[in-house]
Amino acid sequence: MSREQLVEMARREVENLAADRIDLAEDVYRIPTSAYYDPDRWRLEVDRIFKRLPLALGFSCEMPDPGDYRSLEVCGVPVLMARDIDGEVRAFVNMCSHRGAIVVDEGRGNSRGFRCPYHAWSYDLQGNLVSIFDSGNFGDVDKSCYGLTPLPCAERAGLVWVTLNPNSDVDIDLFLAGYDEMLDHLGFASCHVIGRQNLDGPNWKVAYDGYRDLYHIPILHRNSFGPDSAYQPDYYAWGSHVRMVSPTRFTRPADLPEDQWELEDLTPGIWTIFPNISIAGGRGSAAYDGQGASPFMVSQMFPGNSPEESVTIQNFLLPEEPDPDDEERYAEIMKMYFDVVGDEDYYTGFRVQRALKTGAKDHSLFGRNEGGGQMFHKWVQALIDTEDKDLNALLERGVEV
Numbered sequence: 533m534s535r536e537q538l539v540e541m542a543r544r545e546v547e548n549l550a551a552d553r554i555d556l557a558e559d560v561y562r563i564p565t566s567a568y569y570d571p572d573r574w575r576l577e578v579d580r581i582f583k584r585l586p587l588a589l590g591f592s593c594e595m596p597d598p599g600d601y602r603s604l605e606v607c608g609v610p611v612l613m614a615r616d617i618d619g620e621v622r623a624f625v626n627m628c629s630h631r632g633a634i635v636v637d638e639g640r641g642n643s644r645g646f647r648c649p650y651h652a653w654s655y656d657l658q659g660n661l662v663s664i665f666d667s668g669n670f671g672d673v674d675k676s677c678y679g680l681t682p683l684p685c686a687e688r689a690g691l692v693w694v695t696l697n698p699n700s701d702v703d704i705d706l707f708l709a710g711y712d713e714m715l716d717h718l719g720f721a722s723c724h725v726i727g728r729q730n731l732d733g734p735n736w737k738v739a740y741d742g743y744r745d746l747y748h749i750p751i752l753h754r755n756s757f758g759p760d761s762a763y764q765p766d767y768y769a770w771g772s773h774v775r776m777v778s779p780t781r782f783t784r785p786a787d788l789p790e791d792q793w794e795l796e797d798l799t800p801g802i803w804t805i806f807p808n809i810s811i812a813g814g815r816g817s818a819a820y821d822g823q824g825a826s827p828f829m830v831s832q833m834f835p836g837n838s839p840e841e842s843v844t845i846q847n848f849l850l851p852e853e854p855d856p857d858d859e860e861r862y863a864e865i866m867k868m869y870f871d872v873v874g875d876e877d878y879y880t881g882f883r884v885q886r887a888l889k890t891g892a893k894d895h896s897l898f899g900r901n902e903g904g905g906q907m908f909h910k911w912v913q914a915l916i917d918t919e920d921k922d923l924n925a926l927l928e929r930g931v932e933v
């Protein structure tokens with residue numbers, strides 16, 4: 533059924549290509565500029581979006597075996613993801629129940645369990661406290677009350693989704709709205725992580741606006757991607773998640789009968805995951821150099837310590853076994869994306885946020901061609917306006933975009 537959705541989108545894109553048009557948003561949309569720098573607003577965004585919704589934090593393919601784990605900090609919360617002996621990925625607050633030390637250093641590895649570096653309390657892969665060093669000093673401790681704090685966690689489409697609120701009752705299926713079935717076609721479960729790099733960026737929304745925008749590509753990126761790059765995309769939404777794709781990516785399907793359309797013909801474009809992820813690259817991308825396997829770049833962007841900071845992790849996932857002879861080529865691709873995003877997108881983003889803060893303009897304007905950005909800001913606003921008890925209802929109902 534999800535393949536049928538891919539085919540339907542491809543049909544529409546082939547029609548739009550032939551008619552030299554895109555499907556425009558109903559109207560333009562205005563965002564108050566203060567929404568990009570007001571500290572109270574920013575705090576609400578972190579609390580009501582990043583600390584409430586499932587976030588795609590890891591990849592199944594980097595934790596394929598029991599005992600594989602990854603630890604990272606997200607919006608100030610230390611998170612530990614680990615695959616247990618039964619093959620299930622679990623997530624925890626990476627904090628010791630004794631006196632709060634971080635149990636596992638940032639990074640990846642494989643372990644039979646986790647030992648706190650402070651006083652050696654030890655936990656198994658399911659987060660259970662299994663031993664206390666010199667336990668006699670602690671009286672009659674009920675170990676079952678001192679495990680690692682579990683976080684809601686689900687593995688879908690080769691991604692590991694974690695909700696930072698341990699008490700969350702957010703329904704991940706309502707949140708995903710069927711998008712996981714679409715992402716499954718990208719094949720992340722069988723990819724290989726070939727590299728990862730971090731970039732400092734501007735306000736998280738200033739940064740994310742750029743990920744749902746092709747309008748800037750032939751202008752801001754004229755020297756990197758070229759002045760003739762496609763810049764008019766269509767937007768397809770599943771709940772808060774959006775695929776962005778230009779009809780010009782469909783010249784091959786336009787020349788072929790439908791029964792010869794291959795998965796690669798059906799999946800090009802930028803696949804974004806609300807609130808902070810963009811998936812670019814792959815063979816369907818405009819940046820593909822035509823040589824061998826091409827990595828996906830999965831950018832995970834997180835708010836930093838203030839409204840003016842964000843951190844982006846660029847993850848590079850190759851759909852096939854990496855070839856040692858291609859290492860230089862992979863490094864070049866990674867450097868290209870690091871430079872383009874850092875020196876062009878985020879360079880511009882830092883200047884945008886400085887200028888917005890002057891207050892000289894009271895709103896930013898999103899055109900009818902910028903539907904992806906419009907949808908993003910409408911969802912951000914709806915989530916900020918929604919109390920915890922109404923969150924699943926909002927996800928079920930959706931936001932009018």
Ligand code: FES
Pocket residue numbers: 628629630631632633648649650651652653
């Ligand atoms: S804080 Fe972890 S064992 Fe003491």
Ligand SMILES: [Fe+2]
Pocket residue numbers: 742748749753877
């Ligand atoms: Fe860009």
